[in-house]
Each structure stands twice: as structure tokens, then as C-alpha cells.
Amino acid sequence: MEAEWIDLTPENLAEEHLCCIIRTRKPHPGVEAKRQWLAQRLREGHVFRKLREKATVFIEYAPLETAWVPVLGDNYLYLYCLWASGDHKGRGYGKALMEQCLADAGAKGRSGVCMLGAEKQKAWLSDQSFARKYGFVPVDRTDYGYELLALSFDGTVPRFTEAARQGEIADQTLTVYYDFQCPYILQSVELVERVCGESGVPVVLEQVDSLEKAKALPCVFQNWAVFYRGKFETVNLLDAAGVKRLLRR
CATH class of the missing domain: 3.40.30.10 (Glutaredoxin)
Incomplete structure (x- = not known):
């Protein structure tokens, strides 16, 4: 069966499962805090796309101009999270989500997509070795072990702020x-x-x-x-x- 995807919207945000490992029938304070945060970000172009089931299979990205990260650049998308875990890992979902993000960037005339990486893979960061397969490369770095990875469509690159x-x-x-x-x-x-x-x-x-x-x-x-x-x-x-x-x- 072909995977069915759904984007969170202001209309469905209150009902949709938010895809993290937290499993509870009662309202969870952290999940509800995220809903409130997303309610504002969706108005700014933030995308939360997920598998249409209760699974940890999702991607989050936003226009770099409105992404809540200390990164600057013109006309990029910033990829916050890309996860496919548990029983859903290894079934091509991560590939599908990455390709959808890159296609969305191309369709919107974006200059590229960027994400946070590190010299050594860190917990709580999306798999940068997976991103490198699509052409993401380091375009900026800090002296304390983190990198900015980017896939540029037009030769321009984003950068960390000086701070x-x-x-x-x-x-x-x-x-x-x-x-x-x-x-x-x-x-x-x-x-x-x-x-x-x-x-x-x-x-x-x-x-x-x-x-x-x-x-x-x-x-x-x-x-x-x-x-x-x-x-x-x-x-x-x-x-x-x-x-x-x-x-x-």
C-alpha cells in the first residue's frame, strides 16, 4: 500500500497525533505546549508532514527567514527534524520525506535546504549521513564541533550568525x-x-x-x-x- 501523508494545518492541529514517542491517552503537557508553538509557526510557512498513522515518521522544515535558529541566508528552507523510527524504520519513509522537502524547495524557487549537523553525530539531531547522500555538505562550522549542512541549488550558501x-x-x-x-x-x-x-x-x-x-x-x-x-x-x-x-x- 502506498504511504499516505498529511500536513498539519490550523484546522487539524488539535486532533492530529504529533508523531513523537510519547504515548498517552491523556493530554500530555509537552505535547500540548508543542501544539501551541506550532499554531503560531504554521502561519509563518512551517511545514509538519507526517505519515497518516500513530508513528514516529515525520519531517519539519520552515523558511529560513522565519526558522527559530541563529542561521542567516537568503531564500533557503531550514530542515529541523526528519525521523522514521521503530517498526517504520527501513521502509523508505525517510527517503520519501526528504525527497518531498527537496521537491517543495524546488517548486517554491528556493535556493536550497540547510540543517544543523556536527563533526560527530549527536543525539537529537537528524541523521546527517543520510542527508549527505542527497548532496548536503558543510558550508559553515563553529569551533565547538557543530556544522551547518546545506544543499544549494544556485551556489549561494547560508551561515551561522556571528553570535x-x-x-x-x-x-x-x-x-x-x-x-x-x-x-x-x-x-x-x-x-x-x-x-x-x-x-x-x-x-x-x-x-x-x-x-x-x-x-x-x-x-x-x-x-x-x-x-x-x-x-x-x-x-x-x-x-x-x-x-x-x-x-x-
Whole structure:
């Protein structure tokens, strides 16, 4: 049977499954926070395309001009997430979604598509080796291990902002920048706050709640970014053990 795809819209957003691993019949605070975030982003050209079933098979991308990342460039799409996992992995869904994104970029006259990568694959980042098969290559990089990958149609390339390339802040306190694009963010914020409170360690939790804040961030960002002692640490979500390891440094 041919796969059936559906795009989230303001009309169907309240009812559609959001494709992450969270499975519950009751409203989940993180999922509902993502719905609210998406309700605004869909008006800005954000695309959330998914398999029409309860599965972790989806892609999210947006015009770079309105993408909540510290990346600049003219006429690009920014690919946030591309996932096909669990029993649905290895069935060609990732290929189909990538090709749909590239076709959409071409049909809209875009200059290309870009995404966040790293010198070594990081958890919570889409598979960059998969993207490279389609011609994505590094076009910019930071000194702290992250790259901007792009597939250019016309020879132009996007770039990190100068602030993002620095990866430093003046505050030495554990600092987390976050938005609610990912359903796991809310519980991760609560976990970091709880662990730091139990340890008697101060923490700064900075919600990125506007495009302007996202474009001005002092590091790469995919909806979560952690600093400690003034240095950028990771875009990976932290569990309790991860927070404690970081604080022991």
C-alpha cells in the first residue's frame, strides 16, 4: 500500500497525533505546549508532514527567514527534524520525506535546504549521513564541533550568525535556552530545575519565545542549548545523570 501523508494545518492541529514517542491517552503537557508553538509557526510557512498513522515518521522544515535558529541566508528552507523510527524504520519513509522537502524547495524557487549537523553525530539531531547522500555538505562550522549542512541549488550558501559561532556567554551559571518545539522540552526544563534545586545549584532557564531571540542566540540551537561556566555544552536534552555530571566539572 502506498504511504499516505498529511500536513498539519490550523484546522487539524488539535486532533492530529504529533508523531513523537510519547504515548498517552491523556493530554500530555509537552505535547500540548508543542501544539501551541506550532499554531503560531504554521502561519509563518512551517511545514509538519507526517505519515497518516500513530508513528514516529515525520519531517519539519520552515523558511529560513522565519526558522527559530541563529542561521542567516537568503531564500533557503531550514530542515529541523526528519525521523522514521521503530517498526517504520527501513521502509523508505525517510527517503520519501526528504525527497518531498527537496521537491517543495524546488517548486517554491528556493535556493536550497540547510540543517544543523556536527563533526560527530549527536543525539537529537537528524541523521546527517543520510542527508549527505542527497548532496548536503558543510558550508559553515563553529569551533565547538557543530556544522551547518546545506544543499544549494544556485551556489549561494547560508551561515551561522556571528553570535552563534562564539558559543560563549558572560554568565557562569548553568544556563539553558529552550523553546517548545519538541514535546520533551517541558519535562526536561522541569527536570533540570528540580535537580539543580535538590543540589543547591543556581540555574538560569531562558525561554526563547520570539524569532528575534532565536536569531540572536549565542550558540547553535535546535530548540534546546546548554551553557555552563560561560561555555556552550550541548544541544542534547539532559537527564538527571547528565545534569549531575555537568555540575561535577
